[in-house]
Amino acid sequence: MLDVTSKVNAEVSEVIIPSYYYDKLDTKQLSEFLKEIGLSASGSKETKVYKLFSFLKKQKDLSSDFKDSLLKFFLEIIKYTNNRITIEVPIKVSKRSPILKKQTLLSRFDTDEKNFEINHILQTVLSPDDNPIVNNHDGKFNTIYRHASYNQNNIDMIELAYVRNVEYSIKSGNSIRTLEKYEFVWCEIDVYKECLRIFISNNRKTADGKQLDGSIHQMKEYFTNKLSREFDFKVDFVYDGQTLFKIYRELTSKAEIKYSNRVSPYNAEIEKFVDDMKKKLKINNYDDIDLTNRIIKLFERNLIQKDFEKLRKDPLAEGRVVSLDFQDGTGSSVKATTGGMKNTEDGLVLLDMQDSDVYFDTKETIHSLKVLGIIVVEWNAIRDLPLLDERYQKPKVTYIAYKDYYVCSVQRVNLNKEVSDYVLSKFDRYRDKSL
Incomplete structure (x- = not known):
């Protein structure tokens, strides 16, 4: 306490x-x-x-209205605030799945609608000296909330909240200290969209090797396995690398189109120059690595870099790509910005540069492969939600595509429902766009 x-x-x-x-x-x-x-x-x-x-x-x-307000406030506190990381796992819900209909769900748990619900929230708020959370220090997750939302007999959503008392290791120089904390995890099975969302905080390795680590992968594995068994659904395999590319392509193309338009009137002159130089250097068309287009793009990049501050602060932009991590077919990786600057990772120097697509032109290679692994976007939320608190007006969000799930992580600020819904809906919108 x-x-x-x-x-x-x-x-x-x-x-x-x-x-x-x-x-x-x-x-x-x-x-x-x-x-x-x-x-x-x-x-x-x-x-x-x-x-x-x-x-x-x-x-x-306390009146029932006040209790409802108190419950709503603490449910959002548990789900959001420092739970800045959302893991979304696609799932398969068969026609026979018990989570489609109210009666089959209740039958699976051998209960009625009232007893299916679990809600220890107000007890933990109003009776802090007598509740199941305080008395449990075994490092295991306990269910403190379970709720199903129905549309007549159909199930729309199943929401669950868990908490555990756990010790994490913090390394500082040569010393390691432990930090005891209460870790809240929120899960929602979205039956309509066929996905499982897991809201977690950014955690370290546990001090006790027998306890579950709080890492993204460990949390994803634990809750996916647990809930798929309890609610009888299967995990689907959807790779969202192309979704990240679509976000990158649209945000950068909208931001950079005016610079492309400034160069395009001179395309014929550039093409003539390239043809003349190819003749002098005895480069035939077979060996031409799209030289004309690459030089055009270099001029565009130069204009963008000269105007980068103005580009970054455009009040009408939907958002801007802050950085991206890209890996080409050889395993070389690069971190690049909208303005065309790039910082190679240490591993890149170990490779033969001439064997790496990244070496020649990251941007053009990305457009060719149409896949990204990580992208950081600063959304211009104030454009869409003008009444937002100042700290939420330009949320910086990291999206990561793994082979069977994706992660959305909002940087630095404590999360709320409005911003969480906003950054997740952005991803959904681009996922639905054509490639």
């Missing part, structure tokens, strides 16, 4: 703040909730947290 009483007011009676929620609470989101329930939102995070739990402790009879 975390006692912040002395830091707030030494004269008031002691209020115990549950440590498992203290780290999850976001100061600005908490301020908005305090205002919503009629409390002052001034002061530090510790002050605000104290105000909330002090208020809850004094209330002997």
Whole structure:
């Protein structure tokens, strides 16, 4: 438990703040909730947290409306805030799957609609000294929430929340220290879109080798296996490398088209120059590695780099590609930016440069292969959502395509529902575009 009483007011009676929620609470989101329930939102995070739990402790009879608001607030706190990483796994739902219909789902769990639901959230908020979370330190995940959304007899979504108390190892120089934390994971089985989404925080290796690591791959494997057994669905195999390419292609082509238009009136002159040089250097057409197009692209790149700050700050742009990681057919990899600059990774120097497509022209090779592994995008969310909090106006998002799932990771800021839905919907929109 975390006692912040002395830091707030030494004269008031002691209020115990549950440590498992203290780290999850976001100061600005908490301020908005305090205002919503009629409390002052001034002061530090510790002050605000104290105000909330002090208020809850004094209330002997909370109305059902207030409980609903409290539940909604803490459900979003559990699902989002520092759970900046979303893993999306495609699944196969057969016509006989129990998660399609209400009755087959309830039959599978041998229960009724009321008892299928699990909800320990308010208990953990209102009774922090007597709940299943605090008393469990075995490092295993416990279910604290389970809910199914129905459309008449059809199931739209099954949502689950888990928590565990775990120790992570932190290496600092030659020393290693341990950090104890409560780790929340949110899962949702989207029956309509046939996918499993897993919301996690960025975690290290566990201090106890017998406990499950909190890495992306380990979390994906654990919850995919667990939920596929419980709800009887299969994992599909969909590689989203082409989706990342489509994001890259559209954002860069829209940003760079005006520079291409400035060069295009001189294409004939460039072509003549290339033909003259090929004759002088005795380069035949068979050996020509698309020289004319490459030189045209070099001029475009030069114009882009000269104008890069203006390109980066275009208020009308949907977003911009900050960086991408690309691997060619030889295994060489490169990190490149929209402006055409690139920084090769250490492994590249070990290869024969003449054998690497990346060596000649990363950008043209990407357009040829139409696949990317990682892309970082800064979305211009303020253009689409003008009332967004300042910290969310240009979310920087890393998208990673693995062979059977993809990852969406929002950098640095605590997440909320609006921004999470926004960055995930962007990916869905580009996935549906033609290649």
